[in-house]
Amino acid sequence: MKEKWWHNKVAYQIYPKSFNDSNGDGIGDIRGIIEKLDYLEELGIDLLWLSPIYCSPLADQGYDISDYYNIDPRFGTIEDLEELIAEGKKRKIGIVMDLVVNHCSDEHEWFKKACEDPDGPFGKFFYIKDYKDGDELPCNWRSYFGGPCWDFLPGHDDKVYLHVFHKKQPDLNWENPLLRKEIYKMINWWLDKGIAGFRIDAIINIKKKLPFSNYPADRGDGLSSINNMLKEASGIGEFLNEMADECFRKHDSFTVGEVFNEKDSELPLFIGDNGYFSTMFDFSTTFIDETDTATIEPVDNLAEKYKKAFFKSHKRVEGIGLLSNIIENHDEPRGVSRYIPKEDLTDKSKKMLAGLYFLMPGIPFIYQGQEIGMENLSGVKSLKELDDCANPDLYTRAVEDGLSEEDALKYIARWTRDNARTPFQWSDEKNAGFSEGEPWLMLNPNYKEINLAKQKDDSNSVFSFYKKLIALRKNPEYAEAIVYGEFEPYLAEQKNLMSFKRIDGKTVLIAANYQKEAQTVALDRPIKSVLLSNTEEINYDGESLRLNGYDFIVAELRNCS
Numbered sequence: 001m002k003e004k005w006w007h008n009k010v011a012y013q014i015y016p017k018s019f020n021d022s023n024g025d026g027i028g029d030i031r032g033i034i035e036k037l038d039y040l041e042e043l044g045i046d047l048l049w050l051s052p053i054y055c056s057p058l059a060d061q062g063y064d065i066s067d068y069y070n071i072d073p074r075f076g077t078i079e080d081l082e083e084l085i086a087e088g089k090k091r092k093i094g095i096v097m098d099l100v101v102n103h104c105s106d107e108h109e110w111f112k113k114a115c116e117d118p119d120g121p122f123g124k125f126f127y128i129k130d131y132k133d134g135d136e137l138p139c140n141w142r143s144y145f146g147g148p149c150w151d152f153l154p155g156h157d158d159k160v161y162l163h164v165f166h167k168k169q170p171d172l173n174w175e176n177p178l179l180r181k182e183i184y185k186m187i188n189w190w191l192d193k194g195i196a197g198f199r200i201d202a203i204i205n206i207k208k209k210l211p212f213s214n215y216p217a218d219r220g221d222g223l224s225s226i227n228n229m230l231k232e233a234s235g236i237g238e239f240l241n242e243m244a245d246e247c248f249r250k251h252d253s254f255t256v257g258e259v260f261n262e263k264d265s266e267l268p269l270f271i272g273d274n275g276y277f278s279t280m281f282d283f284s285t286t287f288i289d290e291t292d293t294a295t296i297e298p299v300d301n302l303a304e305k306y307k308k309a310f311f312k313s314h315k316r317v318e319g320i321g322l323l324s325n326i327i328e329n330h331d332e333p334r335g336v337s338r339y340i341p342k343e344d345l346t347d348k349s350k351k352m353l354a355g356l357y358f359l360m361p362g363i364p365f366i367y368q369g370q371e372i373g374m375e376n377l378s379g380v381k382s383l384k385e386l387d388d389c390a391n392p393d394l395y396t397r398a399v400e401d402g403l404s405e406e407d408a409l410k411y412i413a414r415w416t417r418d419n420a421r422t423p424f425q426w427s428d429e430k431n432a433g434f435s436e437g438e439p440w441l442m443l444n445p446n447y448k449e450i451n452l453a454k455q456k457d458d459s460n461s462v463f464s465f466y467k468k469l470i471a472l473r474k475n476p477e478y479a480e481a482i483v484y485g486e487f488e489p490y491l492a493e494q495k496n497l498m499s500f501k502r503i504d505g506k507t508v509l510i511a512a513n514y515q516k517e518a519q520t521v522a523l524d525r526p527i528k529s530v531l532l533s534n535t536e537e538i539n540y541d542g543e544s545l546r547l548n549g550y551d552f553i554v555a556e557l558r559n560c561s
């Protein structure tokens, strides 16, 4: 693996609508982000990914873009963004924008022109098909948010258009070279503004298996998950390579792909030395609690499943490239609520989870609020309190699968993307210090206990632990081992022990007791020094470590002589 400028970076994701509101309209904004740059610098962040802030009707919270070249007035102006880029540079923080090019908004001028003249040049920017009421749709794919992925083209009762996400997110036709040219022009316009790169949304969807055809229905609605089609679609590499050549490689940008379903043989193409992207997210742990039918039961064997998934995906890319590690993002429940059993959720177990994903090979991404241990929403009483456009289908699915209304609400409370989208908890003051006005989405009622103000100067807080993790990753003595070191699972078969070594000249052992009962870890070499832990009490007898429940420890081991 060739060394790259971004290998040793730590990234932070901002969901702008919920980060910090500077003008009291209840919506976070760019000036609010600028106000918090010193905070992010203090934490030790190098790259700042902003979820979309372009002009948008916000049907899918900005992932439906109506103008790629402008900032939505709710978030600020292009001048604000330029200031953010410049202020970021002063603090060595690079801005990473979200690149949403599988689809745009139905309010984008391309789509409006396509509606005016479906046979004209802009009609070819989308997938538009003739359709008469009563006919079968061109295919039976289910949109990611539920229901068929075809809708009538506005103004035409004899045509439908494709949207694999919300109906306000028409899919762009990547088979059309003119569309691709427009996209590359836009990407370069942003890169020339001095951003560090892009997080690339839903990119695996840009290649469709054509001609459109049906797949076996997998739910009572007679539709089929898009994933069934994606498994058969081939040839995406030509688009991605072209995009990389036309845009990213020229700028030496940092790019992180939202990629699912890639095949082993494609890994070097995606994230190898000259891959389409710098890196891509490791979503392996987000599948361990997937079930065929909706349930509110806790996951069995959570710790073992977590460890196996994580280890496997990093072994898979060994020698090829680096993945980007997360425990949550704006599409997932809060990691601490998901990967730690409810009865064991404490600052200690939160720190353990933080330390594990942070010291695995790869680029750590922190999602806003994760660094203070923000949790899933509790006490959701009705769907009306929530916002996300994916909620109705989640609810329908839960009821279809036989859950009572009460349990269906619990199911939503566990899975809704709103869990991660509640406003950042800055303090225990009005609206958690997020806004002077009425926040656009409910606050997590626990903000009185969980907030930054309470944790900032407490050296035992979750926040301080994240700071220590970042400092360790950047400590020149250990950076080589942590960034480039070989990854060796240690005692991987020992139940609920998640332990591994990072070896590069030095040997760093990371060991976590992922359960509430104590357990002993036999060491193959003596500990030279403890670098970090989430406990004051280190029980080491020269040969083994006795770990209490959720203990987490990072230690340098003596090299064999």
Ligand code: NOJ
Residues within 6 Å of the ligand: 060, 063, 100, 165, 201, 202, 258, 330, 331
């Ligand atoms: C993935 C984004 O992260 C998610 O929030 C969005 O709904 C879809 N892609 C569609 O853009």
Ligand code: CA
Residues within 6 Å of the ligand: 021, 022, 023, 024, 025, 026, 027, 028, 029, 074
């Ligand atoms: Ca605002």
